[in-house]
Amino acid sequence: MKFTEDHExxxxxxxxxxxGITEHATTQLGDLVFVQLPEIGTKLAKxxxxxxxxxxxxxxxxxxxxxxxIVEVNEAVANDPSIVSSDxxxxxxxxxxxxADMNALESLMDEAAYKALVG
Amino acid sequence: MSATTPxxxxxxxxxxxxxxxxxxxxxxxxxxxxxxxxVQFALGVLKEHLHTRAAAGLFDVSHMGQIVLRPKxxxxxxxxxxxxxxxxxxxxxxxxxxxxxxFFTNANGGIIDDMxxxxxxxxxxxxxxxxxKEADEALLRAELSDDCDIERLDRALMALQGPRAxxxxxRLAPDCAGMRFMDVREVQINGAxxxxxxxxxxxxxxxxxxxxxxxxxxxxxxLLGEPDVEPIGLGARDxxxxxxxxxxxxxxxxxETTPVEADLVWAIQKSRRIGGVRAGGYPGADTILEQLExxxxxxxxxxxxxxxxxxxxxxxLFESLEASESIxxxxxxxxxxxxxxxxxMGYLPGSFGTPGTKxxxxxxxxxxxxxxxxxxFIVPRYKRS
Numbered sequence: 001m002k003f004t005e006d007h008e009x010x011x012x013x014x015x016x017x018x019x020g021i022t023e024h025a026t027t028q029l030g031d032l033v034f035v036q037l038p039e040i041g042t043k044l045a046k047x048x049x050x051x052x053x054x055x056x057x058x059x060x061x062x063x064x065x066x067x068x069x070i071v072e073v074n075e076a077v078a079n080d081p082s083i084v085s086s087d088x089x090x091x092x093x094x095x096x097x098x099x100a101d102m103n104a105l106e107s108l109m110d111e112a113a114y115k116a117l118v119g
Numbered sequence: 120m121s122a123t124t125p126x127x128x129x130x131x132x133x134x135x136x137x138x139x140x141x142x143x144x145x146x147x148x149x150x151x152x153x154x155x156x157x158v159q160f161a162l163g164v165l166k167e168h169l170h171t172r173a174a175a176g177l178f179d180v181s182h183m184g185q186i187v188l189r190p191k192x193x194x195x196x197x198x199x200x201x202x203x204x205x206x207x208x209x210x211x212x213x214x215x216x217x218x219x220x221x222f223f224t225n226a227n228g229g230i231i232d233d234m235x236x237x238x239x240x241x242x243x244x245x246x247x248x249x250x251x252k253e254a255d256e257a258l259l260r261a262e263l264s265d266d267c268d269i270e271r272l273d274r275a276l277m278a279l280q281g282p283r284a285x286x287x288x289x290r291l292a293p294d295c296a297g298m299r300f301m302d303v304r305e306v307q308i309n310g311a312x313x314x315x316x317x318x319x320x321x322x323x324x325x326x327x328x329x330x331x332x333x334x335x336x337x338x339x340x341x342l343l344g345e346p347d348v349e350p351i352g353l354g355a356r357d358x359x360x361x362x363x364x365x366x367x368x369x370x371x372x373x374x375e376t377t378p379v380e381a382d383l384v385w386a387i388q389k390s391r392r393i394g395g396v397r398a399g400g401y402p403g404a405d406t407i408l409e410q411l412e413x414x415x416x417x418x419x420x421x422x423x424x425x426x427x428x429x430x431x432x433x434x435x436l437f438e439s440l441e442a443s444e445s446i447x448x449x450x451x452x453x454x455x456x457x458x459x460x461x462x463x464m465g466y467l468p469g470s471f472g473t474p475g476t477k478x479x480x481x482x483x484x485x486x487x488x489x490x491x492x493x494x495x496f497i498v499p500r501y502k503r504s
Binding site: 029030034036043052054055056057059 | 163164165166168186207354355357358427428431453454461474480483
């Protein structure tokens with residue numbers, strides 16, 4: 001698993017990364033009441049707004065962790081945002097991103113580095 | 120990802136007498152109106168909200184201002200007449216032991232601040248918003264000092280809200296049992312002289328309890344010791360009041376909105392309207408009295424987004440998907456946990472104010488259908504009899 005400073009995780013299968021928000025992020029956000037997912041086929045550059053997760057009190061943007069194209073989204077979390085809160089790093093994944101450049105993965109953190117970041 | 124959190128000012132933040140207790144209960148503290156306040160506790164906003172409606176929640180509102188108007192003549196009617204020079208509300212008709220909602224108006228009829236006014240027999244007690252308490256005190260001193268001694272009380276204030284509030288508080292303070300909605304009484308709790316009102320900001324039955332500073336922590340601990348009581352932060356306080364259709368001063372009402380536009384005409388009693396025994400006589404009366412007769416161009420309304428996406432404060436409102444000019448603005452918006460749907464309030468032209476009218480709110484560049492609806496979003500459970 002790889003992690004970003006913006007509290008996203010990526011799990012790689014071939015050149016497709018499954019992306020979600022970290023357990024640390026969901027703890028900070030509180031119970032989610034709405035998730036807005038991207039459309040399949042959307043091409044993204046690293047840092048683009050890709051999804052929105054909303055709690056009772058605030059909306060938070062999710063950014064594209066790397067360059068790529070959306071190939072699948074998790075409709076289950078759009079129907080029931082509480083899945084993201086209860087199981088953020090498995091069933092609560094948000095979207096699958098076909099990476100434009102596999103080498104860019106090296107710029108992301110491993111789990112130990114991410115844990116050090118969030119304390 | 121990144122949360123859109125409010126910006127903070129650099130001024131040193133004040134703490135309430137319950138600050139340490141909040142930390143012990145796992146509060147996440149945020150700057151609010153110059154204070155470090157709990158935005159949520161361990162339960163989180165959603166569960167805190169639902170717990171308050173199902174059982175009881177304890178809120179620290181010690182940041183709010185408590186101001187005494189003591190008549191120099193000794194007759195509380197003189198303080199009431201004096202205060203009526205600043206508010207379009209019947210204060211003289213407020214019986215001893217009763218409280219009512221009021222607001223200071225400016226020369227244009229706009230709302231400077233909203234408050235509760237209690238008749239305590241020989242004086243009036245005002246509870247005003249934290250952000251404007253200094254300005255309110257200055258206004259009172261400037262305008263009413265000939266008739267009243269004005270004193271800001273250095274006391275704590277907490278609210279116990281929810282269907283279990285009465286049973287819990289009357290165990291500590293049996294004298295609270297007979298109180299009705301908007302009654303005020305002096306009550307001994309834990310041996311301390313407290314001022315209790317049966318009121319709140321949630322739409323639930325409940326009490327607001329003003330305590331001496333040193334008594335605040337033991338009273339809060341006694342209430343939190345009850346299994347039905349959870350500590351509740353500002354996050355749930357806001358979603359609870361939004362569901363109850365109550366205005367947040369500075370968002371839903373401000374110096375640019377009149378009480379008529381804000382749909383607060385219920386708070387302007389007949390005696391202060393045209394034909395009333397003390398009609399007018401407050402700042403902006405010409406504007407407010409004319410609007411009471413003729414209506415206003417825009418009015419505060421309830422809004423229900425059709426989908427699941429929350430429509431938040433500041434979202435512009437449009438007549439159609441294509442219209443280029445916005446016709447109004449969302450002034451409070453979010454998710455209503457008890458409604459289990461997004462809810463909002465905002466201002467629209469009168470012609471769009473009929474419940475069932477569909478307009479569109481712009482959220483992240485997309486226009487979402489929103490229906491005008493009656494307020495409140497929940498059925499209030501005040502103890503009126």
